[in-house]
Amino acid sequence: MGRSPCCEKAHTNKGAWTKEEDQRLIAYIRAHGEGCWRSLPKEAGLLRCGKSCRLRWMNYLRPDLKRGNFTDDEDELIIRLHSLLGNKWSLIAGQLPGRTDNEIKNYWNTHIKRKLLARGIDPQTHRPLLTGSTAASNSGGDGAASNKAPCFSPPHPISVPAKAAAPAIFAVTQPPPPVDSSDEGGRSSSGTTSTGEPRCPDLNLDLSVGPTPSSPPAETPTSSRPVCLCYHLGFRGREACSCQADSTGPQEFRYFRPLEQGQYI
DNA sequence: AAGCAGTCCAACCGCCGGGAG
DNA sequence: ACTCCCGGCGGTTGGACTGCT
Numbered sequence: 358m359g360r361s362p363c364c365e366k367a368h369t370n371k372g373a374w375t376k377e378e379d380q381r382l383i384a385y386i387r388a389h390g391e392g393c394w395r396s397l398p399k400e401a402g403l404l405r406c407g408k409s410c411r412l413r414w415m416n417y418l419r420p421d422l423k424r425g426n427f428t429d430d431e432d433e434l435i436i437r438l439h440s441l442l443g444n445k446w447s448l449i450a451g452q453l454p455g456r457t458d459n460e461i462k463n464y465w466n467t468h469i470k471r472k473l474l475a476r477g478i479d480p481q482t483h484r485p486l487l488t489g490s491t492a493a494s495n496s497g498g499d500g501a502a503s504n505k506a507p508c509f510s511p512p513h514p515i516s517v518p519a520k521a522a523a524p525a526i527f528a529v530t531q532p533p534p535p536v537d538s539s540d541e542g543g544r545s546s547s548g549t550t551s552t553g554e555p556r557c558p559d560l561n562l563d564l565s566v567g568p569t570p571s572s573p574p575a576e577t578p579t580s581s582r583p584v585c586l587c588y589h590l591g592f593r594g595r596e597a598c599s600c601q602a603d604s605t606g607p608q609e610f611r612y613f614r615p616l617e618q619g620q621y622i
Numbered sequence: 623a624a625g626c627a628g629t630c631c632a633a634c635c636g637c638c639g640g641g642a643g
Numbered sequence: 644a645c646t647c648c649c650g651g652c653g654g655t656t657g658g659a660c661t662g663c664t
Contacts (some may be wrong), residue, residue, distance in 0.1 A: 373632075397651065411650075412633065431637050447652060462653075503658085 370404045374413055378403055382410055383418055416459045423455025425465055435461060435469060440483040 374426035385401035391414070403410060416422075431453060438449040446458035446465075453461065465480075465518070473480040513620070 371634075392659065393649085406634090408635090408650085409633075415651095416632075458652075459632075467630060 369398075369406050369409070374417075378405065379413070379418060382414060386414060386418075412459075413506075416457045419457075421455060422457065427456075427468075431456070432469060432472070435465065436473065436483075439465065439469075439480075 374382075381401050381403055382397075385397065385403075389400075394411040396407070397403070397410050397527055398405045399411070405413075434453065435449060438452055442448050444462075446462045449460040450456050450461050470480040473483075474486070477486050478484065479486050
C-alpha cells in the first residue's frame with residue numbers, strides 16, 4: 358500500500374547541493390521556467406528528486422530571495438502573523454517578500470520562540486505564560502503544540518479558516534456573536550466548539566501588512582475598495598470570512614482593530 | 623589545542639489537497 | 644464518484660559552525 362516514491366531513490370543524490378548542481382538547476386529554470394518538477398531533474402541532467410530541486414530553488418536559488426538577518430519589523434510582523442495563522446509558514450512567508458517559509462520556520466524556532474518566552478509570552482498561544490495547571494496544559498512541548506494551529510477560544514470568538522489559527526493579539530471590533538459562557542473550559546485544539554461547530558467561522562483582521570482600511574491602495578482590485586486580509590492572504594470565497602470575496606476581489610469588508618501593545622483578549 | 627555543548631539552517635520525509643482523467 | 648498524480652506544506656533531522664571550558 359501507500360504511494361510510490363516521488364522518484365527513483367536508488368539513482369538520486371541526497372544531501373547538500375554542489376555548485377554544479379545549482380548551476381544546472383538555475384540554467385534549466387532560466388531556460389524553461391518553473392514547470393514540472395518531477396521531470397525537471399531528468400531534463401536538466403540532475404540526479405535529484407524533483408522535490409529536492411523544487412526545494413533548492415524555492416529556498417535558496419530563487420533570484421528574488423532576500424538574504425541576511427531579519428529586521429525588527431520583520432520579527433514583529435512574523436509574530437503577529439503567527440498569532441493569526443499559526444504554523445502556516447507559507448502564508449506568513451507570503452507577507453514577507455523575499456523570505457521563504459523554510460527560512461521563517463527556522464527563524465521562528467531558533468529566535469522568535471525564545472524572544473517571546475523571554476517576554477513571558479507563550480509562542481504557541483501568544484498569551485502570557487501562566488503558571489499552574491493552565492500553563493502546564495499550554496506547554497505540552499514544542500512538538501505537540503506546534504502541529505496544531507492555536508485556535509484557542511478567547512472570550513470573544515475569533516474565527517480563522519478551517520486550517521488556520523486564531524489570533525490573540527488582535528481585537529475584534531465587530532460585535533461578537535453570542536458565546537457560551539462555558540467557552541473557556543471547552544477549549545479545544547481542534548478549533549471547534551463543544552457543539553462541533555467551527556469555532557472560527559468568520560475572521561477578518563487588519564494586520565497592517567498592506568494599506569490600512571482607511572487608506573486603500575490605488576491598485577486595489579475593486580478600485581477604491583479596501584482589501585480584506587483574507588483575500589490578500591489568498592483565501593477566496595467564503596472559506597475564511599464573510600467578506601464576499603470572489604475571484605475578482607472582495608466585495609464587502611469588515612475590519613478588526615489590533616490590540617494595543619500588551620493588551621490581550 | 624581539544625573536547626563538548628549549543629545553535630543554526632539546508633535538506634529530507636511524509637502527508638495533504640487539488641486537478642486531471 | 645472515484646482514483647491517481649503532482650505540487651506544496653509543515654515537521655523533523657543532521658551536519659556545519661560557534662562559543663565555552
